[in-house]
Amino acid sequence: MEVEAASGGTGEIRWSKLGTSLPVANVQALVASAGELTADQIERYVQPDIDAHAVLSEQSGEVPVIDLSNLLSSESVDAEVAKLRFACAEWGFFQVVNHGIPDDVITGIKHDIQKFFQLPLEVKNAYAQRPGDLQGYGQAFVVSDDQKLDWSDLLALFAQPTQGRDMSYWPSQPHTFRNSVEDYSMELMKLAQTLNVFIAKTLDVAPELLADKHVAQFLRMSYYPPCTSMPEKVLGFSPHSDGSFLTILLEINSVQGLQIRRSGAWIPVKPRHDALLVNVGDLLEILSNGKYKSIEHRVTINAHKERLSISAFHVPNYGGIISPILGTIEEKMLYKAVGVEEYARLYFANKLEGKKALDYAKLSGI
Secondary structure, X not given: OOOOOOOOOOHHHXXXXXXXXXXXXXXHHHHHHHXXXXXXXXXXXXXXXXXXXXXXXXXXXXXXXXXXXXXXXXXXXHHHHHHHHHHHHHHOEEEEEOOOXXXXXXXXXXXXXXXXXXXXXXXXXXXXXXXXXXXXXXXXXXXXXXXXXXXXXXXXXXXXXXHHOOHHHOOOOOOOHHHXXXXXXXXXXHHHHHHHHHHHHHOOOOHHHHOOOOOEEEEEEEEEOOOOOOHHHOEEEEEEOOOOOEEEEEEOOOOOOEEEEEOOEEEEOOOOOOEEEEEEOHHHHHHOOOOOOOOOEEEEOOOOOOEEEEEEEEEOOOOOEEOOOOOOOOOOOOEOOEEHHHHHHHHHOOOOOEOHHHHHHEOOOO
């Protein structure tokens, strides 16, 4: 499938204009050129609160696993829906196996993301973020010149709907990159649609109520270089919840680094080669009236190995409204209705800081 190299249209391209990030040094290039980094070079990346909560490594890998084939089977659907309800309510994360995305699509996107980040810096910089745009090659959530920085580089692309794409940000190297992203993006849209049907079932609401909650898709391809100097003091991504409805993550090279916050501690998530990792976003927490929680997560850094991943953030219509769905008349409403655009602007206007953005949607007294 050929992807046109034209500039995107208007309309949904506004999604990428909801924020911006200040330009900062390229971490991959810093690591490659500096050898053993000095304290001065790494100072802006050192996170003083990194050890504020314990890491429970012995609980690694306990994230619930949902088998999509069981959801699609009349004989096993009820039991699997119960598991999905538990995963969303108690963990906010789950791994999806038998997700139906063809192996060649997964292999293609993994190969091309690795190849892109291996390109010379001057080639990658041809797709650098521009002022006032979230897309492109660079970093994210850098809003001041003195904040601590994450130990990572990224490439962000608006992928769906197709009329919202700005192809000037889509790399032409490697030559298969655009087609790989197109194929993977389309498969994820189908998966998100299927998951939304069953999430609606877990909430005992009509699927139509969730049908428009995944119409836009933003992709973030992340590269986390190793840090030999003091890996225990830097983070690839600071603690945060996602401002999406649903996020779907693919580990590119199975290097562990993702940690989720549960019961006041960090739990490492062990990469699973046959699964995609899905997590509840802030907008689903609002819609479920807090029954499902968007969970804080962060990315730690390996001392010797690079880590790569691709996250797909699925969000509702730009002009939509997210309102809590109440299960009973007596149920207390915990969140106000919020505009998707206004929440996105708030989310992207600040540095990552846990679940602070969600405070905006909470009703007073909560």
